[in-house]
Amino acid sequence: MKITKKEASIPIFANMTRWENYIIAAEKIITGYNGSLPLHHYLKTFFKAHPHMGSRDRKRVQQLVYHFFRLGNWQQNLPLKERILLGTFLCEQGPDELLTFFKPEWDVTASFEDKLAALGLQWSVFPFAKHLSAGIDAEQFTRSFLQQPKLFLRARPGKLAAILRLLEGNYVYEQIGANTIALPNGTKTELIIPDKSWYEVQDLSSQETGLRFHPKAGEHWWDCCAASGGKSILLHDLQPAIHLFASDVRASILENLRKRFAEAGLKNYSSKVLDLTSPALRASMPRTQFSGIILDAPCSGSGTWGRTPESITFFKEAQISEYAALQKQIARNVVPFLAPGGTLIYITCSVFREENEEAVAFLEQVCGLKIEESGIVSGYQRNADTMFVAVARREG
Structure with a gap:
């Protein structure tokens, strides 16, 4: 999937706030993406075609796009901009300047249930619930889509103590069991732990x-x-x-x-x-x-x-x-x-x-x-x- 010349042309309007320009960029990405390759690959190609966007801009636009897709096909009757804002509202849990600009009446710090109640909505994002394996709570499972899973490391034999020494006092982490370490998603482990043979990036499950x-x-x-x-x-x-x-x-x-x-x-x-x-x-x-x-x-x-x-x-x-x-x-x-x-x-x-x-x-x-x-x-x-x-x- 290639970025077309039309998609590569995103105007940056000087008379607009950066929040409005972020929404425009996110809309371009969403309408140009067809699912034929992983979204993170498409985003890399897209941002490469837009070198004027700084790292902070790219990160925020990427967040908006992922927030949108976390809604699946839920509330798809809404205009694209409104769905982007809705996804951001449900995914973010702390103060957010973009939402404050567009939706100052929305309380981003409210609970998930209170957010839905304030908007008069009922949560239903998963279209394949009838196929779920036994023991899976459909509502809790689909609500988990709103948050990116953590980054998990498996310490190789004899390396746990050395890894913890590098993390202690400098990084937010959690030790799980004998050899597992949970970190915020996006953590640059290669910058923290210089020897790749000490650990493997591997999900907890x-x-x-x-x-x-x-x-x-x-x-x-x-x-x-x-x-x-x-x-x-x-x-x-x-x-x-x-x-x-x-x-x-x-x-x-x-x-x-x-x-x-x-x-x-x-x-x-x-x-x-x-x-x-x-x-x-x-x-x-x-x-x-x-x-x-x-x-x-x-x-x-x-x-x-x-x-x-x-x-x-x-x-x-x-x-x-x-x-x-x-x-x-x-x-x-x-x-x-x-x-x-x-x-x-x-x-x-x-x-x-x-x-x-x-x-x-x-x-x-x-x-x-x-x-x-x-x-x-x-x-x-x-x-x-x-x-x-x-x-x-x-x-x-």
């Missing part, structure tokens, strides 16, 4: 899926949809003496994995580009059995929409069944490589039943695995992503 990994020295483990390798590194940190094989269908993603592994100092592994839907998969595999398989399946990503709120607007309901069919196809092809007594960890960052509970039923009823645990890893009440994890075993 993603880290907690690793509580189901129990690798033993000498075992062969396959991270079959490895992406950039966050869970592979977690697995390796739990047991460095495993034989790790990582695969993904995208060569560019595996190249990112190799760079990330190099930064983490992880060398004892092998990797390969594999299409897990291919009928010729077995001929491409380096071995026929693994003690453990991590199937972090391609999915809707609906549990991460607080980070990518544009998805609420552009995601289509039909995609749920498409992802569910893909997950079953991959599972059917991957399970035969699980050794007797071996464990398959099925993971999604989805909140949809079709991708979660129904996938587990498929693993049990069609693939013949015994389900030992399954359920939502809730993040929406903790400023984190929401995920799903199941532990399945092949009886030997």
Whole structure:
């Protein structure tokens, strides 16, 4: 998706306040964006085409755009400017000069419920509630879209104390559990912690899926949809003496994995580009059995929409069944490589039943695995992503 010449021409009116110019810029971005690529990529391209905008201007316009998309299709009958202001009103929790300029009667410090009451509105932003997995509170989940999740770090073995010393007294942070640190989103960790091998940026719920990994020295483990390798590194940190094989269908993603592994100092592994839907998969595999398989399946990503709120607007309901069919196809092809007594960890960052509970039923009823645990890893009440994890075993 390219920025057109028309989109690149945003007039800055000298007779207008910066707040009015911010709204004009946000409107241009919103009307020019069609969801064909992640919003943050579009914004980078857009701002590159507008070098006259300073860093403060870019940050504020970006906030307005994200506030708008956090509303999904809710109140879409309102004019664009009014929806931008409404999104900002609901997302901001402290004094805001832009809102004071446009809507001085709005109390930004009021509670969410009082804000809605003052406007005479009822909250309803999520169009796919009937598909939600068991145990998810639809209202609380959708309200979580209004706030960007936190940035979570996982301290690598033996590095927590050193990281905390760098943070103590200078930065706002929270330690969670034994190895997790929560920071405000947007924190420039590379400027705080000079050695990238000390930590991994990994969401809290993603880290907690690793509580189901129990690798033993000498075992062969396959991270079959490895992406950039966050869970592979977690697995390796739990047991460095495993034989790790990582695969993904995208060569560019595996190249990112190799760079990330190099930064983490992880060398004892092998990797390969594999299409897990291919009928010729077995001929491409380096071995026929693994003690453990991590199937972090391609999915809707609906549990991460607080980070990518544009998805609420552009995601289509039909995609749920498409992802569910893909997950079953991959599972059917991957399970035969699980050794007797071996464990398959099925993971999604989805909140949809079709991708979660129904996938587990498929693993049990069609693939013949015994389900030992399954359920939502809730993040929406903790400023984190929401995920799903199941532990399945092949009886030997």
